[in-house]
Amino acid sequence: MKVLKFGGTSVKSPEMIRKSGAIVQAALAEEPVAVVFSAMSGITDQLAGVAALASQGNETYLQGLKEIEKKHISAVSELLPIQQQSSVLASVKMILNELEDVLQGLFLLKELTPKSRDFVMSFGERLSSYLITEYFKSIGMNASLTDSRKLIQTDNHFGNAAVNFDITYKHIAEHFKQVNNVQIFPGFIASTAAGETTTLGRGGSDYTAAIIAAAINADMLEIWTDVDGMMTADPRKVRKTFPLEQLSYKEALELSHFGAKVLYPPSVQPVLAKNIPLKIKNTFNPEAAGTLITEKSGNNQLAIKGISSIDVVALVTLNGSGMVGVSGFAMRLFNALAKHRINVILITQASSEHSITVAITPQDAIIAKHSIEEEFSRELQMGQIEPVEVEEGHSILAIVGENMRNTPNISGTLFSALGKNGVNVRAIAQGSSENNISIVISQSDTRKALNVIHEAFFLSGTKVLHIFLIGTGFVGGTLLDQLQRQAKYLLENHAVEIRVAGIANRRKMLLNEEGIPLSDWKALLENTGEPSDQGQFASRMHELNLRNSILVDCTASAEVVRLYEDSLKHGISIVTPNKVACSGPYGHYTNLKQIAARRGVKFLYETNVGAGLPVIKTLNDLTQSGDEIIRIEAILSGTLNFLFNEHKEGVSFSSIVKKAQELGYSEPDPRIDMNGVDVARKILILAREAGAKFDFADVVSENFLPAACRSAASVEEFFKILPEYDVHFENIRKETEAKGLRQRYVAVYENNTVKTGLHIVDQSHPFYQVEGNDNMVLFTTERYKVRPLIVKGAGAGAAVTAAGVFADIIRIANF
Template sequence: MNVLKFGGTSVGSAKNINSVISILDDYSKTDKVICVVSAVGGITDKLLKAGELAQTKNKDYISEFETISEIHHTILSKLVPSEGDAISNHLNDKLQELRNLLDGIFLINEISPKTSDKLVSFGELLSSFMIAETMKKRGLDCLRKNSQELIVTNSNFTKAEVLYDQTNQNIRHYFSEAKQQITILPGFISKSEQGEITTLGRGGSDFTAAIVAAALNVNRLEIWTDVSGMYTTNPKMVKQAFPIEHLSYQEAMELSHFGAKVLYPPTVQPVLNLNIPIHIKNTLEPEAFGTKISNDSNGNSNAVKGISNINNIALLTLQGNGMVGIPGFSKRLFETLAQEKINVIFITQASSEHSICFGIDIKDSQRAKKAIDSTFENEISLHKIDPIIVETDLSIIALVGDKMKSHQGISGKMFSTLGKNNINIRAIAQGASEKNISAVISENDVKKALNTLHERFFEAKTKQLNVFITGVGNVGERLVEQIKQQRKYLKEQLKINLKIVGLSNSRTMIFDEGGLSLKDWKTNLASGEKASLNGFLEQAIKLNLRNSIFVDVTANEDVSNLYAAYLKHSIAVVACNKIACSSAFENYNSLKELSRKYNAPFLFETNVGAGLPVIDTLNNLVASGDKITSIQAVLSGSLNFVFNNFNDSTKFHDVVKQAQKEGYTEPDPRIDLSGVDVARKILILARESGTEMNLSDIENTSFLTKANLDSNSVEDFYNTLIDDEAHFQKLYSSAKANDCQLKYVAEFNNGKAKVGLKEIPKGHPFYNLEGKDNIVMYYTQRYPEQPMIIKGAGAGADVTASGLFADIIRTGNK
């Protein structure tokens, strides 16, 4: 004999009921079936609401009743499309009984627990009637048996206690003589010894099924719902969550207690006592395996079976020096809570006995505070303890698994994973059995925490990076395309799932928590909401995604001023914008400190050499204990391009124009040609080598004329280049006469830095530097004579984008 229970969503529509009937038909071909059904989804709440409205003399109870009536008639008309027959007439009769009861509540202005039980019992009576009659109409061997004739309880209305001796005798006797293949039982409802209607409380339909299954000692109990079993975590918050095929009873109870709504632990106790397996199945996907709950874990070796959470938690702390070494505080505290009928969800106490911390439902927090402060009024007045401290807007997250005790480091992995994402832990609880490790965190961090922990314990070592990009001009566009091209490779080879979650240019911005479509991102961005630097930041903070990375592909000072805000929210910053790192040393140092404090990488490799590993190499040298003694470099791809293409047969103005057109200079070429850009770069290298220095400390010997430097606009600047052509030709002629090449060189020696145009002789490493290439030579204690040399393209959209891309990947590996 099979016992199956179908919940409210499973019988919530004609379509779903047809699925239920199909499942029961299949089962009945091989064995007899007992089917316990809940009320149609949402009906119990509507019944309670109608009763409450009637009690308060609000005539809206009539419209609530009419909604209930319409829902049932609509479902029945789709199941049995014949109007006016006996089934419809009987449904009308039952609905009229319900209306009469509501009218009575309205008239006497009162609803007792006894009346409430009678009211809500209509939900299961109506659903079970419709399902049974539909099956009979379709020729199935089916009969409905009213559970109130089988399950006997005391008179504790709304949560009656079962009298098992009489109940088990009734069930065994009835089913020993029942001939039908399919028996439909309404769940949740029962009767007292005096024949009064009672209900079994929360999870009552599960309870009904468990009582019947235990009484008949069946091979297993099946609970059919709208999900394919119990999941590794909440699938509404974590898309990668998946059903757990096998759980022990203890694991299932722990997960259910911590928010997995598929199972309500107290209601399945009858089958647990007899070790009857429970199988959770999906009505809409009957072929899915679901979750089997038993004493046997089926060889599943995973230490962590699931991650769960409870929201709406208040954390209360009783503390004070007067508690230390004094027995009885805990007893008085929890007695007070018990007297107020307040359930304690979470408890932790330090060995110092200085404080006791416990979690309760937030709705009980003020009542608890008032009662506890009253209990300890004398101690509080004597300053032996403090008034109870209440913290709200919290949640509990928990790792669950029978085998966690035998696996070292589970707690460490849990807390380090949360810490790396700056998820602050307010309290921790872990019993000696180690079946559950719980932590209290901010409710705002729950989604991030669940995703982060699920990624750590259940996914194939794949790390998701959520990227927000500001600035999608030339370089930004190339970056997006590179990410689009490499996403599959990153996922398969590097186990990195990279998603662009936000994009912005100077006009519009778009967001998608699940990852923007990169197929038509330009079109979508063009129709996005109005861009705002602060709005972009606020949205990144609001989404609160794990492993978030903000990428600045601008040269905007206002954008760089927001880096601190991003870092403070544990959002990594990747920038090709040099302004922040070349700003006042205090600001540069503050950003570095924020990066360390909030465990948010701050990477800016492209500040100096575009895609060249200039800063990364320097950092590795310093980290390994080497010391930089001198840096010599050509750090401007644009200036190198200019002087490599300028000669006595070209015009300086034309070469600079060409460099700008090909994207080697900033939109304002004065930034490059004035040497400011190179000064910023050598400043950053000096700082990264450990020297405290500001931009004003760098000696900048400009090769431009006063007219060039004093120009008021880009157009004016170009005009001065034409006027001063002779000046530039003179520079070229001098170098040619000395058989040298003109290179704009940056130098750092003995704590001092300078930049300027130099004539480089043959044989020097800089002499044959071509095109837009950069070169950096590091002289260190380990490389005192032959420097470490890094050389390659130092400008261009593609290489700059690749440098940013590399920094993004680097954050994923931290």
């Protein structure tokens, strides 16, 4: 015989009841069946609500009662032929009248005891099982309803009663000897020896089915729900989950204990004791294979089988030097909790014996604190232990799998994935069986942690990067285009999925956790974006708390830089061509790097110097491998090099400056490039990367731009004044070229000094041949003393800068 159990979503409507009936008929064609039903979806919560309202003297409970009545009356009308409806409706009305009488009593007494609450809660299953039985009869099924309260006996711990298995199994076995048709049972409910109605706890319908299956030694227990089986993780919190084909009883028990909603934890135990296979099936998709739970784990290819979580727990910690080496502390602690029936979800103890921490439900926290402090009152008075600490706002995550014991680096993968995403682990517990590793983290990190762990163990190394971009100008806009073009290649060839979750510019901002379609980002930002507020953008980014988040700053704004520190502290990596942070106060620069290192995230700014050229990476490779930097000599402004190379006979200097701005080679205000500030920032960054503790004031800069141009009130005013000096720049060009020389704006770091200025170079110098908007950096080191190591290439332009930013993003993906 097979036992089938249908959950609330499987009977939530007449349509679903019909589907459940078809499933039962198909099963019945192969072997005898017994069926357990939950209340219709939402009814249990409605019953709890009307009971509470009635006990508070609130007459609106009557409205809730009418809604419950309407749902069941409507179901009868839709499911049954008209000629059969009157008797069934009368019986349903009788049950509802009984419920109304009970609620009226609660209203008058203005109290709700656990006992009366259990009685009210029983009506959901009693109503659903009755009307479904009548529907089964109407379609020709030989079925009868048996009240579970007559068979399942419990103690009187109302709300979560404990089953007396000896008596219960005897009752069920005797009952089945006397029947030969389809037996239908209401789940969730039972009774005491005195006949008082009890409930088996939320999810107790699974338990009812497992108890019946165990009592009759069924061949199989099938639990029909609204998912395709037990998933690798909760699909409401984790993307790309998939159903597991097979689990062992132990794995299923571990997953259900730590919050897997498909199974109610005790439900596995009765069938486990009898070695009865259990299968999870989907009423909405009955053709799906489902998940088979047996003695064997199955699928040895998976190191872990699932990730589960308990969203809200409190940590209770007992600590003190008086605990060290003293026996009995743990026993007394757990006895104190047991007195108040407080369930301990997780236990962890330091090997020093200085502290014991337990995780419990938050509603038990205060009672637990008082109970423990009462038990240890003498030790508290003597100062041997500290007052009990209670910390709320935590979650428990657990990875489960029998193959963990045979697979190295499970813990390493787990903690590495969490650490790289800034998730702090507050407590850890692992049994010697190695079937489970449980961790306690901040509740705000739960969703991110689940996704990170799922990616690490189940998605073949696929990593999802969540990009938050500020700045959609030349560089930012080009980056978005590059991301779109390369997305498919990265996913298929490198298992990296790029998801742009936020875009902001000066006018609008748009955030979407699921990702903004890059094919239409401009229109979406313009038409659906909200007014831009960089502080709000950052706050929303922090609140989303998405795994592998990267803030990409493609502005030149100091205001955006002020968002860096808090973002790094939230576990968000930063990629930026914005030089303000790394060329600002030295303390701020080092602080950002230190925060990134502490939080296990990246702060990358390769494009601060040389656009897409690997200048900073090369310098870091030299210093980290032990080379000593003697001299750095560099052309660091692609803009200035472009100006000097393009300034030829017949072409005015002012027109070349305007062209550089239009091509995106210069800053929006070209004076930032032309007055040497941009070059000074870049050489300062290189000097700092080489180990110098300089500030911007330490850079000695020569400015070749006339004072009137520098002091212009606006960019527009600057372009009006600049043509007045075309003759000045033309004379310098002619004089230089007449001598066979060329102008170059050069930055030098040497002998603990940093200088920038206009240099005149001859054909023997490497800088002479630098063309267009190229940059060139010469590293003279102990290893490269005779001939410097040279990095050369395009050093300006939206495409190469965006490509450099893109490369930094990929470095984080590979981190």
